[in-house]
Amino acid sequence: MTLPLLMRPFATEFAKPVCPKPGLENDEIRMTNVERIPKSEDQMERHQVPSGRFGFRDSGFLRHWSCVIRISVPVRSAAQAGGFSRWLSLFAVAMLCVAGAPPAFGWGETGHRIVARIADGQLTERARAKVRLLLRGNSLEGVSVFADHYRLLDTNSAPWHFVDIPVSATNYDRQRDCQRHGGCVVEQLDHFKRVMADTHTSVSNRAFALMFVVHLVGDLHQPLHCADNNDRGGNEVKVVFFGETNSPAGIPWNLHAVWDTGLIEHRGLSEIQYVRKLTARLKPETIPALQAGTTIDWALQSHSNAVHFAYQIPANHELGAVYYRKVSPVVDDSLLKAGLRLAGVLNEAFDR
Ligand SMILES: [Zn+2]
Numbered sequence: 001m002t003l004p005l006l007m008r009p010f011a012t013e014f015a016k017p018v019c020p021k022p023g024l025e026n027d028e029i030r031m032t033n034v035e036r037i038p039k040s041e042d043q044m045e046r047h048q049v050p051s052g053r054f055g056f057r058d059s060g061f062l063r064h065w066s067c068v069i070r071i072s073v074p075v076r077s078a079a080q081a082g083g084f085s086r087w088l089s090l091f092a093v094a095m096l097c098v099a100g101a102p103p104a105f106g107w108g109e110t111g112h113r114i115v116a117r118i119a120d121g122q123l124t125e126r127a128r129a130k131v132r133l134l135l136r137g138n139s140l141e142g143v144s145v146f147a148d149h150y151r152l153l154d155t156n157s158a159p160w161h162f163v164d165i166p167v168s169a170t171n172y173d174r175q176r177d178c179q180r181h182g183g184c185v186v187e188q189l190d191h192f193k194r195v196m197a198d199t200h201t202s203v204s205n206r207a208f209a210l211m212f213v214v215h216l217v218g219d220l221h222q223p224l225h226c227a228d229n230n231d232r233g234g235n236e237v238k239v240v241f242f243g244e245t246n247s248p249a250g251i252p253w254n255l256h257a258v259w260d261t262g263l264i265e266h267r268g269l270s271e272i273q274y275v276r277k278l279t280a281r282l283k284p285e286t287i288p289a290l291q292a293g294t295t296i297d298w299a300l301q302s303h304s305n306a307v308h309f310a311y312q313i314p315a316n317h318e319l320g321a322v323y324y325r326k327v328s329p330v331v332d333d334s335l336l337k338a339g340l341r342l343a344g345v346l347n348e349a350f351d352r
Helices: 005-018 041-047 058-070 083-098 109-121 125-134 146-153 155-161 174-181 185-197 203-220 255-266 271-279 284-291 295-310 321-350
Strands: none
Touching: 109 203, 109 255, 109 271, 109 321, 125 203, 125 321, 146 155, 146 203, 155 185, 155 203, 174 185, 185 203, 185 295, 185 321, 203 295, 203 321, 255 321, 271 321, 284 321, 295 321
């Protein structure tokens, strides 16, 4: 693989910690100290990415990238475990990011980080300590979009991010909505919940599962990840958003993308401001009720939001202030519930 010129100074740096070395445990996740990379101002400058082009803020871009690079698979038995080649694949994911293919397979970066931050605020001390230990000190928000990058590496994981419940349906049918795609967010989330809580499985498997749980609870609460109108969850519905046919990333707006990023970014709040806004009036006594329900219940709530709000667009497909005012409370409610429910899931798994 020929590395883009831009990346060469980094390639050497990243290659070091993941070269096969004796004595590493197979279930060990090693974290490279990417925070210190790039080392010079000059390198930093050259690696900054215009947000308009990539749809990432500079810091977000580096954070994404760091997250992918940080997860290196142990390599003592690289041959049988595929460790080194796996790392190379992860590196390839980073290359894709640099090459300008920002993943947008759920709430965008901001949405996932908001969900993770809300959850972090509701963790018990015991659960937070165990989560931090599994993530080797990384924050929930820091790993919240790892699954989207992993999807570029393993395309078989693509169906894990959504469940195609038809808009005409009122129930979840495993065969119709999940199995025909070879998996879905409902089953995969429950699977990863079990794995992350299983103390008999390896640390790396548990950490991997935890990162997916953080992400998939978010995806499950994006209404268009739980509904389909034969349009790939609104991906094929071209729209104009506040007079713009293209997103800031230069990609034509579609209904799904408006829900992933457009509605959240249009609010004009920072991630922390958004979290404060959502949690400002939260009463502790109401939290257990908001956290209640099964994965299927949550998927059906999202499906209902898609049918009654997301898909209720004008015939000319022009989405402006009227649509925004109508659906923004649903966006906020979904983000808040996702955060609280993620906290509930993590407390249940780790506070014991
Ligand atoms: Zn996703």
